[in-house]
Amino acid sequence: xxxxxxxxxAGIAVFCGVNLVVQTHPIASALSLIGVMGSLAVLYxxxxxxxxxxxxxxxxxxxxxxxxxxxIMLLNAGAETPTFQVxxxxxxxxxxxxxxxxxxxxxxxxxxxxxxxxxxxxxFQGTALDVGRKLFTTYLLPFEVTSVLILIAIVGxxxxxxxxx
Amino acid sequence: xxxxxxSLIKVALVAFVLLTTLAYLQWIERxxxxxxxxxxxxxxxxxxxxxxxxxxxxxxxxxxxxxPSHVNKLFYLMAPFVAVTLALISISVIxxxxxxxxxxxxxxxxxxxxxxxxxxxxxxxxxxxYGVALGGWASNNKYSLLGGLRSSAQMISYELPLALAVAAPxxxxxxxxxxxxxxxxxxxxxxxxxxxxxxxxxLGFIVFMIAGFAETNRVPFDLPEAENxxxxxFHTEYSSMNFAAFFMAEYANMVTVTAVATLLFLGGWQPPxxxxxxxxxxxxxxxxxxxxxxxxxxxxxxxxDKFTLPATALVFLGIAAIFGLSLFVAPLKPIxxxxxxxxxxxxxxxxxxxxxxATLPRFRYDQLMRFAWIGLFPLAMFNLLATSLIVxxxxx
Numbered sequence: 118x119x120x121x122x123x124x125x126x127a128g129i130a131v132f133c134g135v136n137l138v139v140q141t142h143p144i145a146s147a148l149s150l151i152g153v154m155g156s157l158a159v160l161y162x163x164x165x166x167x168x169x170x171x172x173x174x175x176x177x178x179x180x181x182x183x184x185x186x187x188x189i190m191l192l193n194a195g196a197e198t199p200t201f202q203v204x205x206x207x208x209x210x211x212x213x214x215x216x217x218x219x220x221x222x223x224x225x226x227x228x229x230x231x232x233x234x235x236x237x238x239x240x241f242q243g244t245a246l247d248v249g250r251k252l253f254t255t256y257l258l259p260f261e262v263t264s265v266l267i268l269i270a271i272v273g274x275x276x277x278x279x280x281x282x
Numbered sequence: 283x284x285x286x287x288x289s290l291i292k293v294a295l296v297a298f299v300l301l302t303t304l305a306y307l308q309w310i311e312r313x314x315x316x317x318x319x320x321x322x323x324x325x326x327x328x329x330x331x332x333x334x335x336x337x338x339x340x341x342x343x344x345x346x347x348x349x350p351s352h353v354n355k356l357f358y359l360m361a362p363f364v365a366v367t368l369a370l371i372s373i374s375v376i377x378x379x380x381x382x383x384x385x386x387x388x389x390x391x392x393x394x395x396x397x398x399x400x401x402x403x404x405x406x407x408x409x410x411x412y413g414v415a416l417g418g419w420a421s422n423n424k425y426s427l428l429g430g431l432r433s434s435a436q437m438i439s440y441e442l443p444l445a446l447a448v449a450a451p452x453x454x455x456x457x458x459x460x461x462x463x464x465x466x467x468x469x470x471x472x473x474x475x476x477x478x479x480x481x482x483x484x485l486g487f488i489v490f491m492i493a494g495f496a497e498t499n500r501v502p503f504d505l506p507e508a509e510n511x512x513x514x515x516f517h518t519e520y521s522s523m524n525f526a527a528f529f530m531a532e533y534a535n536m537v538t539v540t541a542v543a544t545l546l547f548l549g550g551w552q553p554p555x556x557x558x559x560x561x562x563x564x565x566x567x568x569x570x571x572x573x574x575x576x577x578x579x580x581x582x583x584x585x586x587d588k589f590t591l592p593a594t595a596l597v598f599l600g601i602a603a604i605f606g607l608s609l610f611v612a613p614l615k616p617i618x619x620x621x622x623x624x625x626x627x628x629x630x631x632x633x634x635x636x637x638x639x640a641t642l643p644r645f646r647y648d649q650l651m652r653f654a655w656i657g658l659f660p661l662a663m664f665n666l667l668a669t670s671l672i673v674x675x676x677x678x
Binding site: 148151165167168171174175178179181183184186187190191216223244245 | 338357396397398401402405408410411412415416418419427430431434437438441445458582
């Protein structure tokens, strides 16, 4: 059952990821990205990282992507027109080559990986309590550094957006 | 009983009750607004317009679903579907009552309890904006687009104070599950003040409700569908069931916001008085309502009242009798009491939503944004910081 759900959502994630690049319209691409993030959230959930999954949906799908979609709508960006023409022969050849290279890469990666059990479903310590405790003890310095970085970004955005006095 | 069958029964029950409530919420809204404005509201279809929702549903279903020629078809059809699905889905983690026993079956009056239930509701409501934004954009109409844009901007802005206001009671109860949240609020201070989060978190409650109005696109924050500037905003181009889906999503969001406010701040299904007193309150309320209806039925002001009001009185007295009976029938009591207090609190909050709609004018757009960022956001932040300070000082 868990393997089936994993396959379904991994498939959706890959499909949406490919769709994101293939689509010519920015809104369709943005929606595909939301699909990627949603299915990633399900994968996190399967690993046991429930808080991470919720944060993924709230922050990425719910806030950042809304902003993306908002900007696309505000600029009223139209569909992208292809700037170059590709012959049908090249397209087919490209597909075959792509499949070949993907197979090669996955083969190499699999060979290079150490033999281990891999990741198990539901073993990750991912409740809000665990994440919070880790964040404020073990990873306190990276957390604070990230916060300062974000603060700098905010100040920078205000400075750039401010009207000249 | 089989977990699967039990879940199926519960889902069917909740879905039926929720959808009926959504239909009748519109009737209640029209009636309340009508009475605020000294009108009678829907009156023709059935006694006091009680069958009006049914007529509306039939009308909307049988109307032609028009798809304008200039729209982006895929997104145009997807938007109402997204809106209504995401609006209805959050009811699945809302608990209506405690654990109950019906014969051999023991179950919670809740579809499912997530350890991150509160985050789930916030997550779903934060994605819900796509329905409105997409609908506005795909309609390919400048009014719709403006409505969609306003909605996205408004929902991003108001989600911050909403989430900050929700975080404060979470700190107090130290949990993300609705069930434990309500359990934390059981009991009474000094024997008579309920231990609801409302009292220590009154600021958070106010911020939550205001942000909730904005999240559900209700007056005074209904800029996305401001009639006098944008025709009907994001759903201008929609007709038939697509339009009904947007409408349903709005009401479902309202129910979710009020239910979450009830669970987080008003103690969920916990009664406001200690047990022996709170048990008689439903009987008193329904009996009193029935007697008032009976009195007006016996002294009719209009011709129809001779029949409709005694019938209403009969229904009310019947409900009062059932509540009276439940005092003596053990398995019935926890169900009915929990339902009464939970639904009562939700209905009071829904009434406030409608009341505000009938009373307040709409914000101007710059006022709306300034109110969120300069008014609500610091207030919610202050509330969160004060709460965390107190929690840090009182816990070991």
